[in-house]
Amino acid sequence: MEKFVKAFPSKPLTWPRGKQWALAGVVGSGNLEVLFERNPKTTDQMDCHVESSIPGYKDSWLAALGDFASNYPVGGTKVTIHDQGADPIVVTFRLRQAYDHLLKKTT
Amino acid sequence: MSCSNLFHEQTARQRIASLVDPGSFTEFLPPPARVMSPYLPQLDIPVSFDDGIVIGRAKLGGTPLYLAAQVGQFVGGAVGEVHGAKLTGIIKASARDSIPCVFIAESGGVRLHEGSSGEIAISEAMRAVFECRAKRVPTIAVIGADIGAYGGMGILSTCCDFRIMTEHGRLGISGPIVIEKWMGKQAYDSSNRALVWKTSGGKTKFLLGDADLLADDDAASVGAAIKKLLSKSAPLTIKSVKARQQELEKRLKTFGKTTDPDAIWKVLGIKNVAEASLATATEFTALAKRK
Amino acid sequence: MSPAPKDTRRRNKAERMRRVGKLASGKFVSAKSVPEVLKLIIETGDILCLEGDNQKQADFLANQLATLTKKDLRDIHLVMSCLTLPAHIELFKKGLISQVDFCYAGPQGQAVAQLLADGKFPLGAIHTYNEIYARYYVDLTPRVALIAAVQADRQGNLYLAANTEDTPAIVEPTAFSDGIVFAQVNEIVDKLPRIDIPADQVDLIVEAPYPMHLTALFTRDPAAITDVQILMAMIALRGIYQKYEVQSLNHGVGFNTAAIELLLPTYGEQLGLKGKICKYWMVNPLPTMIPAIESGWVEGVFSVGGEVGMERYTAARSDIFYTGRDGSFHSNRAMGQLAGHYGVDMFIGATLQIDVNGNSSTVSKKRITGFGGAPNMGCQPMGRRHPTKAWLQAGAESNPGPGSIPGRKLVVQLAETFQSGRVPTFVEELDAQDPAIKKALHGVAPVMIYGDDVTHVVTEEGIANLMACRTIEERRAAIRGVAGYTPVGLKRKRSETRELRSRGIIQLPEDLGVSPSDVSRSLLAAQDIKGLVRWSGGLYDPPAQFVDW
Numbered sequence: 001m002e003k004f005v006k007a008f009p010s011k012p013l014t015w016p017r018g019k020q021w022a023l024a025g026v027v028g029s030g031n032l033e034v035l036f037e038r039n040p041k042t043t044d045q046m047d048c049h050v051e052s053s054i055p056g057y058k059d060s061w062l063a064a065l066g067d068f069a070s071n072y073p074v075g076g077t078k079v080t081i082h083d084q085g086a087d088p089i090v091v092t093f094r095l096r097q098a099y100d101h102l103l104k105k106t107t
Numbered sequence: 108m109s110c111s112n113l114f115h116e117q118t119a120r121q122r123i124a125s126l127v128d129p130g131s132f133t134e135f136l137p138p139p140a141r142v143m144s145p146y147l148p149q150l151d152i153p154v155s156f157d158d159g160i161v162i163g164r165a166k167l168g169g170t171p172l173y174l175a176a177q178v179g180q181f182v183g184g185a186v187g188e189v190h191g192a193k194l195t196g197i198i199k200a201s202a203r204d205s206i207p208c209v210f211i212a213e214s215g216g217v218r219l220h221e222g223s224s225g226e227i228a229i230s231e232a233m234r235a236v237f238e239c240r241a242k243r244v245p246t247i248a249v250i251g252a253d254i255g256a257y258g259g260m261g262i263l264s265t266c267c268d269f270r271i272m273t274e275h276g277r278l279g280i281s282g283p284i285v286i287e288k289w290m291g292k293q294a295y296d297s298s299n300r301a302l303v304w305k306t307s308g309g310k311t312k313f314l315l316g317d318a319d320l321l322a323d324d325d326a327a328s329v330g331a332a333i334k335k336l337l338s339k340s341a342p343l344t345i346k347s348v349k350a351r352q353q354e355l356e357k358r359l360k361t362f363g364k365t366t367d368p369d370a371i372w373k374v375l376g377i378k379n380v381a382e383a384s385l386a387t388a389t390e391f392t393a394l395a396k397r398k
Numbered sequence: 399m400s401p402a403p404k405d406t407r408r409r410n411k412a413e414r415m416r417r418v419g420k421l422a423s424g425k426f427v428s429a430k431s432v433p434e435v436l437k438l439i440i441e442t443g444d445i446l447c448l449e450g451d452n453q454k455q456a457d458f459l460a461n462q463l464a465t466l467t468k469k470d471l472r473d474i475h476l477v478m479s480c481l482t483l484p485a486h487i488e489l490f491k492k493g494l495i496s497q498v499d500f501c502y503a504g505p506q507g508q509a510v511a512q513l514l515a516d517g518k519f520p521l522g523a524i525h526t527y528n529e530i531y532a533r534y535y536v537d538l539t540p541r542v543a544l545i546a547a548v549q550a551d552r553q554g555n556l557y558l559a560a561n562t563e564d565t566p567a568i569v570e571p572t573a574f575s576d577g578i579v580f581a582q583v584n585e586i587v588d589k590l591p592r593i594d595i596p597a598d599q600v601d602l603i604v605e606a607p608y609p610m611h612l613t614a615l616f617t618r619d620p621a622a623i624t625d626v627q628i629l630m631a632m633i634a635l636r637g638i639y640q641k642y643e644v645q646s647l648n649h650g651v652g653f654n655t656a657a658i659e660l661l662l663p664t665y666g667e668q669l670g671l672k673g674k675i676c677k678y679w680m681v682n683p684l685p686t687m688i689p690a691i692e693s694g695w696v697e698g699v700f701s702v703g704g705e706v707g708m709e710r711y712t713a714a715r716s717d718i719f720y721t722g723r724d725g726s727f728h729s730n731r732a733m734g735q736l737a738g739h740y741g742v743d744m745f746i747g748a749t750l751q752i753d754v755n756g757n758s759s760t761v762s763k764k765r766i767t768g769f770g771g772a773p774n775m776g777c778q779p780m781g782r783r784h785p786t787k788a789w790l791q792a793g794a795e796s797n798p799g800p801g802s803i804p805g806r807k808l809v810v811q812l813a814e815t816f817q818s819g820r821v822p823t824f825v826e827e828l829d830a831q832d833p834a835i836k837k838a839l840h841g842v843a844p845v846m847i848y849g850d851d852v853t854h855v856v857t858e859e860g861i862a863n864l865m866a867c868r869t870i871e872e873r874r875a876a877i878r879g880v881a882g883y884t885p886v887g888l889k890r891k892r893s894e895t896r897e898l899r900s901r902g903i904i905q906l907p908e909d910l911g912v913s914p915s916d917v918s919r920s921l922l923a924a925q926d927i928k929g930l931v932r933w934s935g936g937l938y939d940p941p942a943q944f945v946d947w
Contacts, residue, residue, distance in 0.1 A: 001151050023138045026118050027155040028180025035138050035156060053153045057820070060883035084153050087816045088883035089626050089858045093914055100915045112920045116621075274947065300946035308947075384947040385931060 002055035005048065006062065008069035012043040013076050016103055024098035025090075032083035034094045036102050039078040046074045052083040064088045068095045111325045115252045115275035119161045119176035122211055125326035126333070127165035127174070134163040136193060144187050146221045155181045158189040162197040164206075168334050173201045175210040179254040184214030186259055187221040191228020198235035198246070207245040207337050208236075215282060216258020229259035236266045243340045245269070249329060250276035251322070255307065257282045265317070268341040271332045272309030272318040273388070279307045305368035310383070314375040314395055315358065321388040328388060407541075407576040414439045414578060415601065425554040425603050426586070432462040432604055437470045439578050439602070440542050443496075447540035447572065450480045451563040451731065452502070452770065453613050453703045456546035457483055458582045458606035463544070464488040475499075477538050479527060479564050479731075480770075481506045483611065490518050499538055500768065501525045507765035514766065514838045524768040524844060527564070528735045534571040543572040543579050546610045549590055550583040554597035557590040560683075560704025560712070560727040561612060565595060567732040573599035582606040591724035614706035614941045616682050618656040621926040626814055626858050629907065629917045631657035634746070635666060636910040637861045638810055638854060639675045642788040646678035648738045648775045650747025654812040656686040658746075660922040663693040680738040680775075683708040683719060683727065685940065688933045689923035691718055701727075702734030702771065711937040731771070738775035743788040744808035745775040749846065752813055752824055754874050754886055756849025756864050759830040766835065769846060776809050776847040792853060796865035806865060809847065810854045815882035822884035823857075824877065849873065855880060859887075860906040867903060879904045 015038065025033045032052075039047050046069045050061060068074070079095075086094070114122065123132055136142045138156035147154050159181035165174050175197045177184040186194065194210065201208035217225030239246045248264035248271070250256045255277030256264045264270055264278060272278065281289075283297035296302060305311055312318040322332040341347070362371055369380045376396060377383045383394050403409075417438040421431045436459075440446060448463070449456040463471075464485040473496045476489065481503040489495050490513050499522040503510045513519035525533070534540065545565055547556035558565055572579050580602040581595075635658060638644065649655040662676060676690070677697040683705045690696055699719050704712075704727055712719040712727040720728045738745065749758040760767050780803060782789075789805035796806045813823045829835075830843045853865040855877060862876035879895040881887030898904040907913065924930045927944045 001148075001153070021137070021139045023120070023156065026178050026180045027153050028178075031180060033138075033155060037139055051153060053151075054820070059888065063883050063888055080156075082153050082155055085820070087626075087814075087820065089815065093625065093917075096914050112918065113925050116919060116925070299942075301942065304946045310947075382936075385928065385936065 002050075002052045002058065004050055004058060004061075006050075006065070007042075007045045007047045008066050009044060010046045010069035010075040011073035013074050015076070019102055022098045022102035024101060025094040027082045027084050030085050030087065031090060032081055032086040032094055034098045035080045036074075036098050037078045037080070039076055042076055044075040045069075047078045049078070049080045050083065051081065052085075054083075054085045060088050061091070064091045065095075068092060072096075072099055074099065111327070114273060114324045114326055114329055117326070118180070119178045119211065119213070122326060123161060123163075123165070123174060123176050126330045127167050128169065131166040132163055132174070133165070134161060135197070136162065142189055142193075144189050144221065146187065147182075150220055152182070152220065158187060158193070159184060160190045160193050162193045167330060167337065170207070170334075170337050172207045172209055172337065173197045173204075175208075177211065177213040177260075179213035179252050182218060182220070184212075184254055184260070185216060185218035186214060186225045186228055187218035188224035188228060190218070191225055191232065195228060195232045195235050198232055198239060201244050201246070202235060202238040202242055205242060205244050207247065208239060209247045209249060209333055211249045211251070212256035212260050212264055213252040213254045214256060214258075214260040215254060216260060225259065229263060232263055233266050236263065237343070240268060240340070240343045243342075245337060245340045247271060247333060247336055249333065250278055250309070250318070251324065251329060252276060255279065268339070269319040269336045270312075270317065271320045271322055271329060271336070272312055273322050273324045273329065274304075274309045275324055276309040277304065277307040278312050278317060283307070302368065305372075310391055311368065311371070313391070314372060314377070316354070321392055323388040411576040411578060414441070418602070422602060425597070425600060427602055427604050429458070429604055429607050432459065433465050435580075435602065436463055436466060439580065440471060440474070442472045443475070444541040445475045445477055445538055447534070447543040447568050448476065448478045448486070449543065449545040449564060449568055450478045450482050450486060451561070451703065452480055453615050454546055454561045454563055455483055455611040456544050456582050457485065457611040458604070458608065459544040459546075459580065460485040464492070466494070468493055477530065477534070477540060479530065480504065481510060487513070493518070496520055497522050499523055499525065499530065499533070501527055501530055502768040502770040504767055507767040511764055511766045515834075519838075521838060524839065526769045526773045527731055527771045528739070528774050531564075531567040531732050534567065539575050539577065540568070540572045541577050543568050543577060545569060545579060545581045547581050547583045547595065548610075549585055549587050550581065550600075550603045550605075551587060551590045554600045554603055555590055555593040556581055556583065556595040556600060557592060558594040560709055560729060562594060562729045563703045563731045566730060569595055569599050578602065580604075582610065584609045591726060592722040612706060616651045616684050616705050617707070617941065617944060618651070618653055618684070618686055619927050619944055620656065620660055620686060620922055620924050620929065623653050623657045623660070623919065623922060625917050625919065627654050627657040628661070628919065628921060629858050629912070629914060630654055630812060630814070630856055631661050632665060632912045632917065633858075633861060633907055633910060634658060634810070634812065634856050635661060635669065635671070636912060637905050638744075638746075638808065638856070640669060640671055642743070642791055642808060644675050644744045644788050644808065645786070646680075646742040647676065647744040647746065648680045648742050649684070650772070650812070651682070651684070652748035652812070654748045654814075655746060656684070657922070659684065659686045659690055660924060662690040662695050663923040664921050666695070667693070678742070680734055680742050682729070683712050685927070685930050685938055686924070688930050688938060691715060692933050693923075700734055700737050701729040702731040703729045706941050707939045710939060711934050714937050735771050735774045738771070739777075739779050740782055742775075742807075743786055744810060746808075746810040746812060747772060747776065748812045750817060750823065751828055752811060752855065752877070753828045753849075754824070754826055754877055755870065756811075756852045756855065756873060756877060757828060757845045758811055758847045758852075759828045759843075759845055761828075761830040761835065761844045763829055763832055763835070766844070768844065772846055777851045778803075778807055778809070782807070792865065795863070796853070797868075806853065808853050809851050810856060811847065811852055812856050815857050815859065815884050815887065822886070824881040824884040824886035826886060857882060860904055860909070863903050863905070866901075872898070872903070876903050
């Protein structure tokens with residue numbers, strides 16, 4: 001198990017009314033779950049907490065998370081990920097889905 | 108044109124969202140609560156925010172119900188201590204509040220990593236189901252995923268008033284691989300998918316009467332089936348248990364020596380097995396004409 | 399002094415057939431006499447062609463051949479398409495083969511790599527299909543060909559059914575050069591449904607004790623198509639199919655192209671592309687084509703081989719598929735490869751490894767698979783002269799010089815940035831460039847498709863238009879730009895990617911109007927094998943391993 005915490009600069013997220021969290025994905029082989037929550041301590045960074053069952057891919061994690069934080073305004077969020085060996089594209093997919101759930105009334 | 112999402116491919120949360128009245132679902136112990144397995148980290152196995160089961164309250168066609176949905180992708184939907192407590196809790200809430208209980212099963216059984224806590228949880232959940240049944244509060248198991256309902260979850264499902272299955276769902280106690288291991292590949296080849304589904308799949312279970320309704324592999328069809336049963340309950344009496352016992356004895360006598368599952372379909376009234384295999388739930392129900 | 403006789407082959411063939419003598423009754427020999435017959439008709443130093451195609455195998459004859467020893471058979475120059483069976487490998491282990499020329503070694507790729515490492519694989523060259531068929535007429539003409547057919551009649555005519563595959567390409571050069579054609583058949587009948595090979599070109603026939611080996615190689619279960627593959631399919635449909643209005647094409651056989659086929663009646667229909675793209679196909683009868691065919695997208699399909707379970711469907715759709723007078727499906731690998739080379743505007747297929755220059759390969763250090771047919775189609779046909787819209791549009795983008803061909807075939811590589819097990823698809827150098835492999839292949843690295851031939855690379859990150867790149871540095875930057883989080887991708891410079899994107903050389907999904915949140919398996923016209931059977935109206939009979947009902 002590889003665990004790390006890292007903050008990435010990002011433009012502030014305008015929180016939709018009534019939403020406190022959003023979840024996407026499931027923990028299963030080649031998949032992950034990601035939870036977006038409010039982080040009242042900051043408005044201009046995305047705080048990431050990652051637990052991955054497959055160690056040794058921190059570089060690509062950091063690159064994928066950093067790209068996401070620079071492509072979308074997600075400042076002021078705490079992002080927690082439970083990973084079971086998802087490919088980087090699945091990471092991007094789930095982040096994007098959770099972000100969509102947060103902004104829209106999707107589930 | 109676009110097809111609908113297949114129920115058997117949806118995640119637990121997607122299933123709930125596509126089944127219940129929009130916006131009506133309130134989750135209990137939601138992900139931010141982080142009520143997770145204390146055991147899995149010790150074994151270096153990843154945890155999940157919901158420990159593989161989503162529970163809460165919702166409405167279906169305006170009728171309130173308590174709902175549980177297992178996450179088959181997470182350790183095979185296996186029932187651990189937290190998972191089992193959530194399941195038992197929602198069934199107990201049904202009994203307490205006299206609100207129908209629906210659980211969407213997707214589980215190979217108990218979570219062996221957590222010792223006997225899963226076994227204990229299943230027996231507690233069974234007890235809760237019987238509390239509901241004593242009060243005539245409907246309990247419904249929905250089985251519509253490839254993982255099916257096996258082991259403890261197979262037993263729990265059969266304790267309920269009703270079972271709704273799709274052709275993708277499977278119901279049993281021992282899984283195919285376990286049966287093959289004990290009986291030999293000659294007796295049961297677990298890699299023969301057609302054989303596995305013909306013996307434990309939704310259509311066969313519906314023909315045998317183990318499933319009460321057959322639904323198509325989409326949330327709308329499953330939802331319609333749940334609505335049909337929400338106001339009903341099946342009495343649990345000495346008489347009904349004895350009748351069931353006789354039914355099973357008769358089944359053993361009729362089919363005990365049958366090796367070809369198609370033959371069972373034929374005896375149960377299916378003339379054209381190939382056609383029936385491809386039939387929709389409605390078509391199949393018409394072909395079966397049971398009862 | 400009289401000149402040397404110029405009909406020695408003809409006389410030698412007569413001598414070989416005379417040796418068989420009473421072992422044959424007319425053209426027919428018994429199954430148990432086959433090892434003896436093989437000893438009598440094959441001579442030391444012969445070029446021997448063993449029919450091993452992509453799907454069907456003359457496996458009974460191969461197995462009998464593998465029972466022979468060095469006492470019976472020596473110094474054989476083996477020529478064949480596909481080394482597929484354990485019996486093929488056995489011939490090398492026994493040291494019967496002095497040279498081998500072949501195309502592909504799918505399931506035996508590891509065994510071939512091992513034989514090479516052990517010095518037991520005297521390789522001539524690895525070919526593409528049409529390349530080896532061409533050499534059958536030049537310097538690799540078989541003296542004996544061991545082939546497979548479904549049925550023979552009493553005169554010795556052969557019926558090949560759906561899987562014609564390589565048979566005519568093997569029989570013609572052999573039969574017309576006084577070689578011996580020896581066929582195994584599943585059964586001997588009084589009347590054939592149709593004649594595929596005339597008796598005149600067949601010398602010996604045996605009714606094999608078991609039906610020939612036939613693999614359902616191209617059945618892709620839609621249930622296994624992932625969200626990522628659907629995303630890539632949407633990217634490709636908008637960025638390539640729609641952009642160039644591709645009407646004639648060849649598809650690979652992976653899940654990526656299966657996803658595209660299954661999106662045509664749904665996503666493609668939404669885009670209004672029906673009738674504008676994907677009308678003429680050079681592809682096997684892929685079950686995942688059924689929904690597009692049933693929805694009226696497809697005008698015609700020509701195939702290099704058949705597919706198990708598609709017999710009744712193809713027979714019932716004779717407007718779409720080539721069928722014989724008997725009504726059943728017909729294929730031909732040599733002609734199909736020719737059609738795929740000259741006749742179509744696009745080749746699109748998946749690959750296992752791409753280097754930073756755009757070269758791709760399926761070879762790894764432990765697995766030598768070879769080429770098959772992909773390079774015949776995944777290349778620029780420099781002899782092409784007929785124009786089409788797609789060909790000219792691609793040609794204009796590639797900025798031809800005064801001495802170059804005005805059009806260009808679209809050669810598209812679909813590549814998820816990672817293979818299973820987090821193995822990166824994009825690498826700085828191909829495994830195929832390994833010095834030991836190159837040495838074994840006489841200095842030529844086994845590159846499947848060369849970067850110069852590739853026009854586009856499509857990944858889940860976007861499209862890199864390689865033909866629009868003006869320098870090799872630009873091409874490398876374009877490839878890094880879509881290589882995601884692989885080591886090759888992580889080396890990209892943001893400023894370069896931005897510049898290439900502004901010129902349309904790199905296109906991200908959002909540039910094409912594709913959003914990851916639109917991706918859903920519900921877009922697939924059929925989501926499982928049962929769905930395909932339902933689309934076919936019950937005419938598709940999937941092989942048992944795909945049936946779960």
